[in-house]
Amino acid sequence: MTHLPDRLEIRQIDDCRWLIPRQGRMNADGLVFADRPLMETIRDDQSLRQVANVACLPGIVGRSIGMPDIHWGYGFAIGGVAAFDPDAGGVISPGGVGYDINCGVRLLRSDVTLDELRPRLGRLMDRIMRDVPAGVGEGYDSDDRTLTAREVREVLARGATWAVERGYGTADDLAHTEAGGRLPSAEPDRVGGRAVERGRAQLGTVGSGNHFIELGCVREIYDERAASALRLGLGSVAVLIHSGSRGLGHQVCTDHLEAMLSAASRYGIELPDRQLACAPLTSPEGRDYLGAMAAAANFAFANRQVMSHRVRDAFAHVLERSWEELGLALVYDVAHNNAKWETHRIGSAERRLCVHRKGATRAFPPGHPEVPDAYRDIGQPVLIPGDMGRYSYVLVGTATAFAETFGSTCHGAGRRMSRRQAKKSVRGRDLEREFRERGIEVRSASRATVAEEVPEAYKDVADVVRVVDAAGIGRRVARLEPVGVLKG
Amino acid sequence: MSGRPGRGSRIRSPAAGRPGVAGLPEGVRELDHTADVGVEITAPDAATLFDRAARALRSLAVPGVAGSARPADAEEAHTHTLELAAADVAALLVRWLSELLYRIDALGLAYDSADIEIEQATVRARLRETRLPEPGAHIKAVTYHGLACGPRPDGSWRARVIFDV
Numbered sequence: 073m074t075h076l077p078d079r080l081e082i083r084q085i086d087d088c089r090w091l092i093p094r095q096g097r098m099n100a101d102g103l104v105f106a107d108r109p110l111m112e113t114i115r116d117d118q119s120l121r122q123v124a125n126v127a128c129l130p131g132i133v134g135r136s137i138g139m140p141d142i143h144w145g146y147g148f149a150i151g152g153v154a155a156f157d158p159d160a161g162g163v164i165s166p167g168g169v170g171y172d173i174n175c176g177v178r179l180l181r182s183d184v185t186l187d188e189l190r191p192r193l194g195r196l197m198d199r200i201m202r203d204v205p206a207g208v209g210e211g212y213d214s215d216d217r218t219l220t221a222r223e224v225r226e227v228l229a230r231g232a233t234w235a236v237e238r239g240y241g242t243a244d245d246l247a248h249t250e251a252g253g254r255l256p257s258a259e260p261d262r263v264g265g266r267a268v269e270r271g272r273a274q275l276g277t278v279g280s281g282n283h284f285i286e287l288g289c290v291r292e293i294y295d296e297r298a299a300s301a302l303r304l305g306l307g308s309v310a311v312l313i314h315s316g317s318r319g320l321g322h323q324v325c326t327d328h329l330e331a332m333l334s335a336a337s338r339y340g341i342e343l344p345d346r347q348l349a350c351a352p353l354t355s356p357e358g359r360d361y362l363g364a365m366a367a368a369a370n371f372a373f374a375n376r377q378v379m380s381h382r383v384r385d386a387f388a389h390v391l392e393r394s395w396e397e398l399g400l401a402l403v404y405d406v407a408h409n410n411a412k413w414e415t416h417r418i419g420s421a422e423r424r425l426c427v428h429r430k431g432a433t434r435a436f437p438p439g440h441p442e443v444p445d446a447y448r449d450i451g452q453p454v455l456i457p458g459d460m461g462r463y464s465y466v467l468v469g470t471a472t473a474f475a476e477t478f479g480s481t482c483h484g485a486g487r488r489m490s491r492r493q494a495k496k497s498v499r500g501r502d503l504e505r506e507f508r509e510r511g512i513e514v515r516s517a518s519r520a521t522v523a524e525e526v527p528e529a530y531k532d533v534a535d536v537v538r539v540v541d542a543a544g545i546g547r548r549v550a551r552l553e554p555v556g557v558l559k560g
Numbered sequence: 561m562s563g564r565p566g567r568g569s570r571i572r573s574p575a576a577g578r579p580g581v582a583g584l585p586e587g588v589r590e591l592d593h594t595a596d597v598g599v600e601i602t603a604p605d606a607a608t609l610f611d612r613a614a615r616a617l618r619s620l621a622v623p624g625v626a627g628s629a630r631p632a633d634a635e636e637a638h639t640h641t642l643e644l645a646a647a648d649v650a651a652l653l654v655r656w657l658s659e660l661l662y663r664i665d666a667l668g669l670a671y672d673s674a675d676i677e678i679e680q681a682t683v684r685a686r687l688r689e690t691r692l693p694e695p696g697a698h699i700k701a702v703t704y705h706g707l708a709c710g711p712r713p714d715g716s717w718r719a720r721v722i723f724d725v
Contacts, residue, residue: 146705346704
């Protein structure tokens with residue numbers, strides 16, 4: 073069964089926008105944000121076809137959207153956004169969220185300057201590596217850090233609030249986390265025993281792949297007013313933490329995809345790709361997944377909260393001052409893999425939609441009630457990590473994003489090379505020394521992971537952020553350069 | 561493409577598999593996918609294909625611990641019997657691999673060899689597994705994206721599966 077013509081029609085609208093007009097069985101147009109050079113690389117893989125495939129799903133509202141860091145995913149492209157209306161047969165698709173449910177990034181700021189930190193940087197990275205497990209199979213094995221199945225279910229219900237109640241952070245942290253670090257729609261009972269088992273030793277762990285803890289130095293400020301509201305000072309050290317719901321989330325996705333495969337045919341939904349398996353938002357299968365996904369999202373919020381606590385402890389130990397004295401406050405924690413109920417204006421009416429963001433960051437504008445009070449005038453902070461050698465960006469959400477992309481923007485650099493190509497390209501090089509010569513202390517559980525994640529394996533995130541800024545779907549505030557990186 | 565085996569396919573896979581190119585098992589070729597890792601598997605019959613897919617999964621999920629190599633830090637073998645069913649044989653391949661991935665990631669038990677019987681879209685297997693030094697896998701999940709599995713005109717089998725890394 074063919075859903076799309078062999079040659080997909082794509083039209084350039086302006087310097088940053090490309091339209092995939094409705095064709096074949098598409099129920100909506102596609103819209104991709106990219107400049108011409110980025111579009112050349114995007115055309116190399118299957119991601120544009122994936123944007124069009126998503127537009128074939130029932131109940132899609134507005135457009136199927138691709139961000140400038142879009143790349144070939146499974147089912148949905150990575151860097152895709154799509155909203156569905158429950159009253160128009162709209163669907164929920166686990167493939168539109170991804171295996172790593174609520175994968176996201178948080179940023180801690182500090183009053184520590186790089187000059188102050190530099191002499192103790194190596195020791196600090198050693199300490200973080202000791203205290204925060206990273207890598208494959210790295211979980212907690214001591215009894216006091218491995219949770220019982222019952223505790224995992226409490227985490228699934230309460231998210232980051234569970235962690236804060238146990239002393240891993242403060243109420244202020246929750247106020248600076250998307251959704252307060254807890255999705256109330258979570259239904260832990262819909263998460264299977266296998267997923268819970270996989271989560272027991274993994275709360276407060278980084279994982280592998282592209283996840284990391286990174287110490288960065290604020291090197292450039294583009295918007296003084298916003299940087300001041302976010303309390304980011306030039307030359308100061310900040311911490312980025314990128315991780316998600318770990319094996320627990322992967323298992324939730326696997327379990328529910330299987331259920332949705334049979335559900336899709338039962339509801340008469342023809343799938344252009346099995347990985348787009350989905351069910352109506354109002355169906356029992358759809359509601360099951362939504363409850364389980366929100367629970368896994370809560371696990372991810374708690375995971376990043378516990379890691380923040382351990383990073384703060386490491387700073388306090390090595391710099392011999394409390395983390396409060398060091399000013400290690402949470403700037404924001406935002407997800408880039410989830411599906412959420414949100415209200416958006418479509419034409420003249422407000423509608424409650426389920427917005428899928430897979431490798432796309434929520435970017436709500438100034439004045440939106442879900443933006444923390446401290447940022448109400450500047451917009452929601454958006455955290456865009458680059459690769460481990462160049463830079464990362466802090467942006468804020470905009471009214472244009474809210475109007476055009478359901479309040480979403482890019483999430484990172486996007487890979488340029490496959491993992492195999494990357495490993496091949498660095499054969500024989502001493503990566504640890506190369507990073508040290510660039511002033512970056514790298515710690516890693518596996519050399520292979522560092523080889524797969526070398527900077528040249530990624531596109532330049534500056535190119536992605538430039539398009540986002542020019543298109544108005546995010547506004548640049550500051551640029552950070554890495555000085556210490558912990559990888560899995 | 562998803563086919564159904566006309567009649568049952570059954571093998572007892574040898575404990576010592578011959579590694580193919582790049583450390584992957586015989587009949588397995590790695591496909592380049594920007595963010596993830598995919599494999600193409602060929603085999604004379606469905607059961608052998610499932611065995612090769614299982615070995616490919618193991619070599620990608622636990623790259624430091626080669627299948628059947630009996631590494632010094634892995635304990636002795638463990639056996640386990642399972643039966644899985646799906647709507648068709650392609651979905652069955654994903655279920656099979658997802659099950660084996662769960663066993664690596666959560667239980668620390670990695671596929672070594674098996675007696676495999678495939679009938680329609682059901683697999684029955686008696687697994688022989690190696691206990692890993694600790695649970696954990698380099699891949700997150702087995703996807704349905706670009707999935708293909710079925711017989712070719714000459715009767716041999718081919719599959720393509722992509723793993724999320």
